[in-house]
Amino acid sequence: MLYLFCVLYGSATAFVNLYISLAEMNRTLGINAELSYIDGGKVNGYSTKFPYRVDADLDHISFTWNAVGKGTLF
Secondary structure, three states: OHHHHHHHHHOOOOEEEEEEOHHHHHHHHOOOOOEEEEEOOEEOHHHHOOOOOOOOOOOOOOOEEEEEOOOOOO
16 A cells, blocks of 8 residues: 555655654553655655554554645645
């Protein structure tokens, strides 16, 4: 799925943000912060190295994305 996202992202004409929201970080790790993986179309190298360790009883993690700027995504 990440591969598909990267392929589609490469052909997009708008900038994309991909992050784990503050509410999701609080739910999964108990941290009051947002973890941004892609911000304004640029990969955040620091966040890709962040060890996101969660409890074994969690059944999902929600990522949030949005498009920034003018233009179409397809």
